Amino acid sequence: IVLTQSPGTLSLSPGERATLSCRASQSLSNNYLAWYQQKPGQAPRLLIYGASSRATDIPDRFSGSGSGTDFTLTISRLEPEDFAVYHCQQYGRSPITFGQGTRLEIK
Amino acid sequence: QLQLQESGPGLVKPSETLSLTCTVSGGSINSNSYFWGWGRQPPGKGLEWIGSISHSGSTFYTPSLQSRVTISADTSKNQFSLKLSSVTAADTAVYYCARRTSDGNNHYYVDYWGQGTLVTVSS
Numbered sequence: 268i269v270l271t272q273s274p275g276t277l278s279l280s281p282g283e284r285a286t287l288s289c290r291a292s293q294s295l296s297n298n299y300l301a302w303y304q305q306k307p308g309q310a311p312r313l314l315i316y317g318a319s320s321r322a323t324d325i326p327d328r329f330s331g332s333g334s335g336t337d338f339t340l341t342i343s344r345l346e347p348e349d350f351a352v353y354h355c356q357q358y359g360r361s362p363i364t365f366g367q368g369t370r371l372e373i374k
Numbered sequence: 375q376l377q378l379q380e381s382g383p384g385l386v387k388p389s390e391t392l393s394l395t396c397t398v399s400g401g402s403i404n405s406n407s408y409f410w411g412w413g414r415q416p417p418g419k420g421l422e423w424i425g426s427i428s429h430s431g432s433t434f435y436t437p438s439l440q441s442r443v444t445i446s447a448d449t450s451k452n453q454f455s456l457k458l459s460s461v462t463a464a465d466t467a468v469y470y471c472a473r474r475t476s477d478g479n480n481h482y483y484v485d486y487w488g489q490g491t492l493v494t495v496s497s
Contacts, residue, residue, distance in 0.1 A: 301483045310470060310487035311421065317477050322485065354421055358474075358483045362436040365421040 268293050268357050272366035278374040285342040287369045289355035294335045299359030302331055302340045305368075306351045314353075315340065347373075376400040378471045378488035386465075386495050392458040396471030396488060397451070404429050404449050409474040409482050412445065412456045414467040415490070422467075426474060426482075427454055461495045468492050 269292040279285055289300065298318035303311035313322040315331035318338055328343040342349055350373050355366040382394035396410070403410050411426030425435035427445045435443045439458070447454040458465060468490040474482035 297479055297481070299477070299481050299483070303484075310489050311484075312487075313483070313485050316483045316485075320477075356421075356483065358481055361434060362425075363423045363484075365423070367420040 268295070268360055268364055270355050270357055270364055270366035272353075272355055272369045274369060275367075276370045276372060278372050279345055280374045281345050281347055283345050285340075285345055285349070285371055287340040287342075287353050287371070289333075289338045289340070289366050291336045291338070291357060293360075295338075295357050295359045297359065298334055298338075299357055300331075300333070300338050301356045301358060302329075303354045303356065304349075304351045305354060311354060342371075345371075376473065376486050378473065378486060380469060380471050380488045380491040382491065382493070384492060384494060386461055386493060387497050388462055388495055389460055392456070392461050392465065392469075392493055392495075394456045394469055394471075394491065394493070395453050396455070397453050398473075399452070401473075402449075403447055403452055403454060406430075407476065409434075410447065410454045411472055411474060411484075412469060413472055413484070413487075414465075414469045416464075416467040424456065424458075463495050466493065466495045 273288045300318045302315040305311045319331045352368045377399045409426040412424040442459045444457040470490045471488040472484045473486040475485045
């Protein structure tokens with residue numbers, strides 16, 4: 268399953284709302300989609316699984332939504348530490364696959 | 375707190391075999407609740423999953439790499455390993471070990487990653 272993330276780069280200011288998209292080439296049954304945050308030189312950090320369930324210790328300004336082939340990660344109010352690269356991943360069909368990433372940068 | 379740490383050579387020659395080990399602390403790879411696996415990220419590019427191993431030793435590999443990949447585990451040392459044969463420059467990447475956990479429906483997402491180790495393929 269190919270995952271396509273958009274936009275490639277998103278330029279926003281702290282306090283603004285960020286909306287990141289992930290589109291799957293086939294429908295993901297049971298919404299087996301996860302989102303990760305990755306900062307330079309660091310490992311990815313799990314944010315969301317099951318399309319909308321927040322992982323442990325993830326702030327509630329992060330939310331996931333969507334079903335079928337279209338999924339969204341929303342950051343309600345950007346904090347300075349939120350500027351990073353975000354990856355989506357599907358784990359419903361083998362092999363698990365990732366999107367190419369969206370870079371969220373400070374405007 | 376679960377920790378995963380990759381180790382192995384940072385430079386491998388073309389056509390040789392890349393070998394990495396992941397040491398797990400704060401949890402047991404013998405647990406039947408998890409899979410353990412490897413992913414990689416070429417410089418400036420996206421993530422690619424390589425494969426996983428279950429507590430019982432069953433392995434699952436990404437088809438594009440299957441002919442060159444072996445993942446194994448040593449439960450006595452709480453470690454699992456990756457071997458990738460016949461490497462080329464295209465295999466240059468940061469390699470991550472990781473844990474996959476079930477979402478309750480027998481499907482497994484990655485919840486923990488190691489810090490990653492850069493492996494360069496060059497003569």
